[in-house]
Amino acid sequence: MIHQAMPDQAAPARSAAGDPALTDALQRIVGPAHVITDPAMLEGYVADRTGRWRGTTAAVVRPADTAEVSAVLACCHDAGAAVVPQGGNTGLVGGSVPLHGEVVVSTSRLTAIDNVDPVGRTLSAGAGVTVAAAEEKARRHGLTLGIDLASRDSATLGGIVSTNAGGLRMIRYGDTRSRLLGVEAVLADGRVLTRWKALTKDNVGYDLPGLLAGAEGTLGVVTRVLMKLSEPAGETAVALAGIPDVGEGLALVRALEHAGLIIEAAELMTRDGMRLVGDHLRLRAPLDVDAPYAVLVEVSGPAVQQDALLSVLAGRADAVLDAAVEHGPARRLWQYREAHTESVGVASSTPPVKLDVSTPLSRIEAFLGELGPGLSEHFPGVRPVCFGHFADGNIHVNLMDVEPAQQEAITDHVLRLVARHGGSISAEHGVGRAKLPWIALGREPVDLAVMDAVRGALDPARMLNPGLFHWAAAAHRGGDGAVLGRMLPG
């Protein structure tokens, strides 16, 4: 089901967004060329890549710097026009799509990389710089951004901050929030908030950059970021191993650490997912056995990695069913993992339902063990493909061939199972529109009320991304009929 713009109580219509006087005013701020109103050109801004979310907007505004973002937001605020911030539009939960006619503020011109400080190991850059461009710049100084995801060529620094992206290297370098030292952001009324200290230790007051990280554009428009850089891995080696169960995958990761190797990445795939990628890319099966699961691990460290990796694998020969090993970057092996999203999209007869969740490590096996049979029983015909950064407890549950009428019920089924296993309904993609009705499965009523108060303090009129984090829409009935979460005024 494609979610179209439709009036609802959560996001009151802001008719001012289509007001010609507002368009004129925005053009005076950023120049006529940077206020897009041509329907053909708006197309790329009003729909997301999953095909699940499509909205409308009267205008996409592309400011050139923080001062212009500030003037644009003040102008929209005074006109009563709501705003959706948008970076690379690679988000997977519908947060960057203007579902209610909001003005889109795009960061596509905030692409200056101001500075790399190789001594302090920081990078300061505009929010519209892509992850790939920031990484390339960092590498020129022998350093790494530490955040990497398959959407790297389009996803922006402002986007990864606003979703607190995890990604392929989180096990090694942490999530985006942990790498964010400073931020410049424009609040809903146009005021500019700057917390910009290239310090690892700075305990003066609340962690405001940390608060903006993961706020999904509801607290401010991030315009510049100060990111921590790290020493990149030297020589690396990659193994793709067929294993009988998730427990063996975790045991393998532990054994590699025990051998003194540094885990650069650890990814889980299933037999079905491997087949899907093989069919889509016309690749030969990388292993001689048809194992139920495959793990991809990339390691570095002072030891001669490939030898150390081989010796750990040999030591677990009774459990590891087969393995292929390559020197890093091992793009041939990595493509089995990185092509999952694309392969799922191509193979599904309907836009796939993507549920990015996490469970405690000790519960992954039980969660997956219940997920498959439960889906077969209640949703026959739906094909699940699970993969993800499993050593962080993160599984991307991708559901193919879900009929539009089944979407809500199947999401409910999976997210309740996650909650029963003590997990999180959003590991790294955010809540967006996709999971809003289930947010109370992940947060207590007082927690929701505190978050609502924070938002109210910064944006009392809910002008920024009004369709998100709207707790009134979040109250959800439990299986026993109990309301989970409390209705809050919107």
Ligand SMILES: Cc1cc2nc3c(=O)[nH]c(=O)nc-3n(C[C@H](O)[C@H](O)[C@H](O)COP(=O)(O)OP(=O)(O)OC[C@H]3O[C@@H](n4cnc5c(N)ncnc54)[C@H](O)[C@@H]3O)c2cc1C
């Ligand atoms: C192939 C593929 C692989 C992916 N892999 C991963 C992965 O491994 N890990 C992961 O975490 N995610 C992954 N993603 C999801 C996505 O790339 C991330 O969520 C990314 O951080 C979004 O960045 P963006 O610039 O595209 O943001 P957008 O999609 O434009 O926006 C995402 C959200 O952030 C807000 N936002 C964007 N920019 C700003 C800003 N400057 N100020 C305030 N709010 C803003 C938007 O309003 C929206 O709510 C993947 C996506 C794809 C398509």
